[in-house]
Amino acid sequence: MTFAENAMKPLLLTHVKPMAFGPATPGGVVDILVGADGRIAQIGSSLAVTEDVTRVDGMGAWISPGWIDLHVHIWHGGTDISIRPSECGAERGVTTLVDAGSAGEANFHGFREYIIEPAKERIKAFLNLGSIGLVACNRVPELRDIRDIDLDRILECYAENSEHIVGIKVRASHVITGSWGVTPVKLGKKIAKILKVPMMVHVGEPPALYDEVLEILGPGDVVTHCFNGKAGSSIMEDEDLYNLAARCADEGVRLDIGHGGASFSFKVAEAAIKRGLLPFSISTDLHGHSMNFPVWDMATTMSKLLCVGMPFDKVVEAVTHAPASVIKLPMEDRLSVGSRADFTIFDLVDSDLEATDSNGDVSVLTKLFEPRYSVIGSEAITASRYKPKARKLVRHSHGYSWR
Numbered sequence: 001m002t003f004a005e006n007a008m009k010p011l012l013l014t015h016v017k018p019m020a021f022g023p024a025t026p027g028g029v030v031d032i033l034v035g036a037d038g039r040i041a042q043i044g045s046s047l048a049v050t051e052d053v054t055r056v057d058g059m060g061a062w063i064s065p066g067w068i069d070l071h072v073h074i075w076h077g078g079t080d081i082s083i084r085p086s087e088c089g090a091e092r093g094v095t096t097l098v099d100a101g102s103a104g105e106a107n108f109h110g111f112r113e114y115i116i117e118p119a120k121e122r123i124k125a126f127l128n129l130g131s132i133g134l135v136a137c138n139r140v141p142e143l144r145d146i147r148d149i150d151l152d153r154i155l156e157c158y159a160e161n162s163e164h165i166v167g168i169k170v171r172a173s174h175v176i177t178g179s180w181g182v183t184p185v186k187l188g189k190k191i192a193k194i195l196k197v198p199m200m201v202h203v204g205e206p207p208a209l210y211d212e213v214l215e216i217l218g219p220g221d222v223v224t225h226c227f228n229g230k231a232g233s234s235i236m237e238d239e240d241l242y243n244l245a246a247r248c249a250d251e252g253v254r255l256d257i258g259h260g261g262a263s264f265s266f267k268v269a270e271a272a273i274k275r276g277l278l279p280f281s282i283s284t285d286l287h288g289h290s291m292n293f294p295v296w297d298m299a300t301t302m303s304k305l306l307c308v309g310m311p312f313d314k315v316v317e318a319v320t321h322a323p324a325s326v327i328k329l330p331m332e333d334r335l336s337v338g339s340r341a342d343f344t345i346f347d348l349v350d351s352d353l354e355a356t357d358s359n360g361d362v363s364v365l366t367k368l369f370e371p372r373y374s375v376i377g378s379e380a381i382t383a384s385r386y387k388p389k390a391r392k393l394v395r396h397s398h399g400y401s402w403r
């Protein structure tokens, strides 16, 4: 039977254990009936349903609000680095994907028409401050000088796409901005203020310094790659930067993981969490050069944070309520009759899987998040962790790299 045929029928989820639905979360194992209209019709233990329904047995698995990945790259075909939404979305347990600046004002219309609108998943986007976005990522940088930013066109693009755009993205790293320093971050903040949306800033190779970026950000803004292990950008190599990050987090700046190919360190994350500094949100920064190594998917990234000491319920909150607040997605009554179904069904299983961070450090994950289903309306999509493909050594103009 195809998903389309399934979607016509009501969906009965049996033996699922709700978590992260707020104070009214029912205890123990329940059944949930979702009507053919995609809305919750009934919740209870051992529902007696006589009508013709699609049945999914959760076998005691957890059910939470659908997972949200706050940092992915899915402008597939419009940038050289992006993957398809289907590669990191419902089939991986993620029902909402937030693209972090793959599109700029010059090409956002294509992203909307060819990716956002046809996708099964809910897709939101941070608009890149640079007009061209990540067309030829890091080969044709999007923020070389002021000619790469068009304030009027950004405002126009936002006006036409405000239901899709949730903020402004700035990649503040010398790989992109050369010696331009922190100026693009200041311009991004100005635009974000005018539009009354958050700004997400990528921190990496200085300039700009992580410290300078934090000084510009305000409550509600997001710093992604927060626990990177890069020289000059790690919060664990400079006590002043650590204290600044901790103070900004207290004041409402959101520290986002944004694992990616180069931006998550087990050592930094473990040390920060041990000192009580937890990430606000857990995101993958999945793209074509990070998926097979070292990120794989959302569930593995969540398992990595669990492994370095983040509590289980905090990990789930960091992929549900936390990113939902950034994109203004309402989270009240997500398990109430009449609400639209948007769930992830998952298990936490024992494991001895070896996983690698962006610095090449290896940890054994003793517990693994295993997504089983994504539920979007009356459709249940089978989900699993990504099985990485063998890496290939690729030759290019300035050497070799693993792909």
Ligand SMILES: [Zn+2]
Binding pocket: 071, 072, 073, 100, 260, 285
């Ligand atoms: Zn990214």
